[in-house]
Amino acid sequence: MTDQRLSDCLHCSMRSESIFAGLLPAELENLGMEVQDIALPAGERLYREGEPARYAYTLRSGAVKLYKTLSNGQEVILRLLHHGDLLGFEGISEKQHRNDAITLAPSQLCRLDLENLQALSQRLPTVQAAILQRWQDALRESEERIVELGAKRAEARLATFLLQWAQRYPHLRSVPFPLTRQDLGAFLGLSTEHVSRIMAEWKRQSFLHESRGHLEILQEPNLRRIAQELPGEKADKKNQD
Amino acid sequence: MTDQRLSDCLHCSMRSESIFAGLLPAELENLGMEVQDIALPAGERLYREGEPARYAYTLRSGAVKLYKTLSNGQEVILRLLHHGDLLGFEGISEKQHRNDAITLAPSQLCRLDLENLQALSQRLPTVQAAILQRWQDALRESEERIVELGAKRAEARLATFLLQWAQRYPHLRSVPFPLTRQDLGAFLGLSTEHVSRIMAEWKRQSFLHESRGHLEILQEPNLRRIAQELPGEKADKKNQD
DNA sequence: CGCCAGATTGAGGAATATCAAACAGAGTGG
DNA sequence: CCACTCTGTTTGATATTCCTCAATCTGGCG
Secondary structure, three states, rough: OOOEEEEOOHHHHOOHHHHOOOOOOHHHOOOOOOEEEEOOOOEEEEEEEOEEOOEEEEEHEEOOOEEOOOOOEEEEEEEEEOOOOOOOEEEOOOOOOEEEEEOOOOOEEEEEEEHHHHHHHOOOHHHHHHHHHHHHHHHHHHHHHHHHHHHHOOOHHHHHHHHHHHHHOOOOOEEOOOEEEEEEEHHHOHHHHHHHHHHHHHHHHHOOOEEOEEEEEEEEEEHHHHHHHOOOOOOOOOOOO | OOOOEEEOOHOOOOOOOOOOOOOOOOHHHHHOOOEEEEEEEOEEEOOOOOOOEEEEEEEEEOOOEEEEEEEOOOOEEEEEOOOOOEEEHHOOOOEEEEEEEOOOOOEEEEEEEEHHHHHHHHOHHHHHHHHHHHHHHHHHHHHHHHHHHOOOOOOOOHHHHHHHHHHHHOOOEEOOOOOOOOHHHHHHHHOOOHHHHHHHHHOOOEEEEEOOOOEOOOOOHHHHHHHOOOOOOOOOOOOOO
């Protein structure tokens, strides 16, 4: 079920975008670190909140959700990860993972030993700088989320999210979309039903199309308009088609 | 109005908590960087969103809000900073500031030149590690905010916030509280009026007391209980006093 | 005292949640 | 191929939370 082998970083297709970008081939061969290449089906857990952090990961393909489960059982999704994103790096400075990580789709990852990684980042400033950069990106994204959650209404949040999701697959008309309505709600701070209502309405209006885990945005301008809407700015003119 | 002089990092009262902690005195004297010591009244702007980033700051005393202003004029506060917090460090890797920064109270800050800081952090791994750590803290805080905004109701958000604010002044019964109802709303994703209603109610119930820019939490257990409440967990028993 | 920004209060309405029921579609076993 | 089941989606009705707008109140201050 879990395919696992040693990774060949030197010839990795993602090398130029990874935290090891910028290293010389000689340095790469001398990482002093085992990098496991892992393939997982959908729904597999990478780690759990509170668990001792042993590994960090680079997501090479597929999708992963990072989330917390509250005392009433409600899930809150903190981040949704795509091709190229990192996870588990909080383990560099904290002993335990801060959240749960589960694959949403069949995924390929590189698994890095955190102790090795920490030693490595002390030795190679390039690597540390790369990690710092990723962290800043994550913080910027989180702050954008705060703006969405704090200031926008349900439709605007959902529209923003769908557009950003689709943007991660620039070359595809119809993009992979393994999220349930419940996932969407957990990410956007909305109830499952409310998400469903909005999605259903947009499908009726042909703003978008869904089929077998794929999503196609048919009327991007309309979604963009909705994504911008702020409280007190009701769009009087609906689409007329 | 703006008192400004060269800072003496070696004898700074915050040295042990700053990003320069762990440096030897000799290294400190050789920072190769001018550190300005700045004192500002309340309501002073440190920088504006989109402005070229020249400086980063360490807040030595007082309070600062980082916020964005949306197209409808609405403010969203991203972070509220206290004694010991950093700001403007996004300028290390981005050319422009991502948000506005304004003092909420009379504040003392250290101003660091970003170009020098960048060079410095390449040279001194200790400094870079310290910055990395602050970044991770900021990300953790942002993720906690996302949980608050995404999953909790107004009262729980406000209670959580007040408790955390008060915790920043562990030795004081009555803590400085320079926030307006509007600030609270902008931070918590609520309307000014809704915040006001809840605060007024809590004052009536003697959960807390407000006076001349200061706040005292009188019944911490009740606030803690409210802070934990999640949708679907109505507390039937109110306080009886 | 008069003024003014911020705080409070009230009434009504919009946005969203909750609860319950019906629906759809992808396996699965006969 | 069909009935069956299971899970996720959609829909409806109702309740709650929160916002908006407008008015009033309060405390500090010239």
